[in-house]
Amino acid sequence: xxxxxxxxxxxxxxxxxxxxxxxxxxTPASAVTASATGTARGDTVxxxxxxxxxxxxxxxxxxxxxxxxxxxxxxxxxxPKVYALGRDGRxxxxxxxxxxxxxxxxxxxxxxxxxGRPAIFVADIGDNLGGAWPYVTVYRITEPTRLVxxxxxxxxxxxxxxxxxxNAETMMINPRTNRLYVVSKLFGGKxxxxxxxxxxxxxxxxxxxxxxxxxxTDGAFAPDGRTCVIRTYFGARLYSVGADGRPGxxxxxxxxxxxxxxESVTYTADGRSLLVGSEGRNQPVYRLPLPERARxxxxxxxxxxxxxxxxxDGRLDSADTRMALFLALGITAxxxxxxxxxxx
Numbered sequence: 359x360x361x362x363x364x365x366x367x368x369x370x371x372x373x374x375x376x377x378x379x380x381x382x383x384x385t386p387a388s389a390v391t392a393s394a395t396g397t398a399r400g401d402t403v404x405x406x407x408x409x410x411x412x413x414x415x416x417x418x419x420x421x422x423x424x425x426x427x428x429x430x431x432x433x434x435x436x437x438p439k440v441y442a443l444g445r446d447g448r449x450x451x452x453x454x455x456x457x458x459x460x461x462x463x464x465x466x467x468x469x470x471x472x473x474g475r476p477a478i479f480v481a482d483i484g485d486n487l488g489g490a491w492p493y494v495t496v497y498r499i500t501e502p503t504r505l506v507x508x509x510x511x512x513x514x515x516x517x518x519x520x521x522x523x524x525n526a527e528t529m530m531i532n533p534r535t536n537r538l539y540v541v542s543k544l545f546g547g548k549x550x551x552x553x554x555x556x557x558x559x560x561x562x563x564x565x566x567x568x569x570x571x572x573x574x575t576d577g578a579f580a581p582d583g584r585t586c587v588i589r590t591y592f593g594a595r596l597y598s599v600g601a602d603g604r605p606g607x608x609x610x611x612x613x614x615x616x617x618x619x620x621e622s623v624t625y626t627a628d629g630r631s632l633l634v635g636s637e638g639r640n641q642p643v644y645r646l647p648l649p650e651r652a653r654x655x656x657x658x659x660x661x662x663x664x665x666x667x668x669x670x671d672g673r674l675d676s677a678d679t680r681m682a683l684f685l686a687l688g689i690t691a692x693x694x695x696x697x698x699x700x701x702x
Contacts, residue, residue, distance in 0.1 A: 401615055404633055404645040405447030412441055412449075414637040416527070417466035417576065418624040422476035424505050425627065433621075433637060434462040434484060438497070438512070442505055447643070451505045455480070455512040458497045462486070464621075465576055468501070469531035469538070471513075476501040481529035483540060489523040493561060496529065496538065515556045520565045526550075527621065528574045534583035535603040540564055541588055545572040549605055567604050571595050575621040581629045582654050589614065589623040589634065596652050609652055615644045629654045 407415055407430070414433035421427035426445040438458040442451040462484030471477040478501050483494040497512040517540070528541035538552040547570035556562050570588055577588040579599070586597050586605050594614055600606035614620060617636035624633050626645065630653050635643040 401647075402645050403642040405443065405445065406640060406642045407443065407447050407635070408640050409441070409447075409449045410639075411439075411452075413639050415635050415641065416464055416621045416637060417480070418622040418633055418635050418643070419466045419468050419478065419578075420581075420624050420627045420633070421501065422468050422627075423501050423503060427505065428624070428633065428643075429466060429478060430622070430635070431463050431466060431480060432460075433464065434460075436460050436463065438463075438480075440466070440478060440480065440499075452507045453478070453499065453502070454507075454509040455497055455499055456509050457514065458482075458512040459495070461491075464527040465529035467529055467531040467538075467578065467624075469498070469533070470536045471498060471500045479529065479531060479538070481526075481540070483517070483526045483529060485523060485525040488525045491523055493518045493523075494526070496556075513558060515558060516561050517552070518561045518563050519550060520563055526574075528570075528577040528588060530577045530579050530586060530588075532579050532583055532586075532599070532603045533581060537603055539567075539577075539605070541570045541574045541577055543574055547572050547574050551604065570605075576623045578624045578632075580625050580652075580654070581627060584654070585609065585652050587612075587623060587625070587632060589620065591620050594623065594632070594634070594646075596648070610649055612646065614646065617641070617644075 412430060412432060414436070415430045416433040417431050419429045421429065427450070428443045430441050430443060431439065438455040438460045440453040440455070441449050442453065444450045459482065461482050463480055463482050464484040465481040467479050469477050469479050477498050480497045482497065485491050485494065494517045496515045496517060498515070499510040499512050502508065502510070525543045526540050527543050530539045531537070537554060538556065540550045542548050542550065548566045549568040549570050550564035551567045552564055553562055571590050573590045574588050575590055577586060579586040584599055586599055588595050594612040596609040596612060597605040598607050598609055614634050618638040618641060620634060620636045622635040626633060631648055632646040633643050634646060635641060
């Protein structure tokens, strides 16, 4: 880490210590205890990153193709490489991005490429001087179906903000729309939305669409696109996703385990938990179970799905309709016959 970067982060820490700002909703004492221990809520260490090449893990993304695989990357001053981690945290493959730079990589997400295939997006969006860079860059590579170390050609998208340059460490992609969102790392944080389709020529202008927690360090959409999360150094906030595909109303504020420098979050592939990580050597990645209302709905049992209904359109078929008609006529005839006999 450079001296300038260390000084900037030290200054940020000092500002946070004395700032009269609520970064997230106040967390009850019980939740603080759970956050500190990482056990009271059911948090567990999913794995620990011990590879000597990964010293500043600043992003996480669960693979769309390879069960149990989670991708990560280093922060600024590194090389354009994505590391595929196995269930035990060991590196199983290294993906080098040809044609990409690594000025200040801060986030990553899984989306789709131009042909609809799963793709890895990496965001070179950090700007510790808060406006020193006239534009930032997002790179995309198609997720390989065979996971071995290799070099892949990256597609580059240049990004500008509608209201001028700013620092950011959060990028998210809605899996339903494949639309990209960036969250600024400010006390008055904002959510920015990219155009519906990114272009490789010229600039893609991001426009403000909502507010975000102060000092956001990462975020992610759920695999089913129903919810999303934005984290800070001190907590996380869960959102519902509106019909427009944007982060909507707050569902709940969450505590997170105490970490050295918490800068990454992603959903697990099943959408039932969060994975949160930190920069630094030999750092654990925690699994945080989501509240029940934020989890994906369970799939219906095959034996119960559409019980009593036709499997094609949910209506009674013609045979059932005829049987019901005969029964109704029979009951009517019986009742009529009974009334006639009573009158006689």
